[in-house]
Amino acid sequence: MRADLVKRTGLARQETLLAPMHHAVMINLKGEARTGEDFVDGQRVSFTPRRPGSIVFVPALSEWRGWDEGDRTGSYLLVTIHRTFIAKSFEIDDLPDLKPVIGLRDPMIEASLKLVADELANPDPISTMMVESQAIQMIIHLVRLQLLGFDTTKGGLSGFDLRRVVATIDGRLADPPSLSELAGEVGLSRRQFFRAFKQSTGKTPHTYVLDQRLDRAADLLRTSTLSATDIAFESGFGSSSHFTATFKKAFGSSPLEFRRTWRR
Secondary structure, eight states: OEEEEEEEESOSEEEEEEOOSSEEEEEEEEOOEEEEEEEETTEEEOOOOBOTTOEEEEOTTOOEEEEEEEOSEEEEEEEEEOHHHHHHHHTSSSOSOOOOEEEEOOHHHHHHHHHHHHHHHSOOTTHHHHHHHHHHHHHHHHHHHHHTTOOOSSSSSOHHHHHHHHHHHHTTSSSOOOHHHHHHHTTOOHHHHHHHHHHHHSSOHHHHHHHHHHHHHHHHHHHOOOOHHHHHHHTTOSOHHHHHHHHHHHHSSOHHHHHHHHTO
16 A cells, blocks of 8 residues: 655646556545546546635545546545455455545545545554555455445536535525526426436435535534534534534544544
8 A cells, every 4th residue: 555645736727547457435524626627537527616625535546537627726635555465355356346435525435545544644553454455445445335326437527517506505504495496597406416426426415414524523623613503503504512423423532623624
């Protein structure tokens, strides 16, 4: 395994090319990519804005190419998982036919990558074992997502419609729009919208709303001094107890423990 911290300074626009010989997982640590174009193995896919916590997975021998515009400074953690490590860990020649995933928001993978970063920054005698265990966990989770039908390369909503829907949801996390409202906004039936949205994001509308609330809460825990109770309401949760239980289930730690980890 290998981990690299990549920093960008003074560039509002950047070109991207990632074509690894081995499996690569990247998380956006700082800065936001707001607009751009993405191409996976030569095929254009819908661009998803990438905020801190957004994840990119490019399996071995695949290619992610494109460009984005956003904040002039940013940083990313790139973890490369060697194919021989996979073969040894799972006793197989290689993984199933995995597809690249661009702009994924997944609390479990985010937490694993943060633990990898912590271990690399503060190594001890068991750091190697900890990092390898997180790599195995991430790969298993990615395989499970794709076996359950996660598809980032075709179908779904158009980029324009997806941005409209996402903006509507993000603006109303405390009182999210109904499925009928969202479907009507893009001229689809409820059933058509549900399928198209899930194909575009890998999530149902309900799960997406919950994940956005968790993402907003995690961002506020990382960047603000608000109390956990204030963050719960700012993120659209009805009570601090519900927020704490939901956050701990998603991230594996309470909100305050998560904040302390990020501020070490």
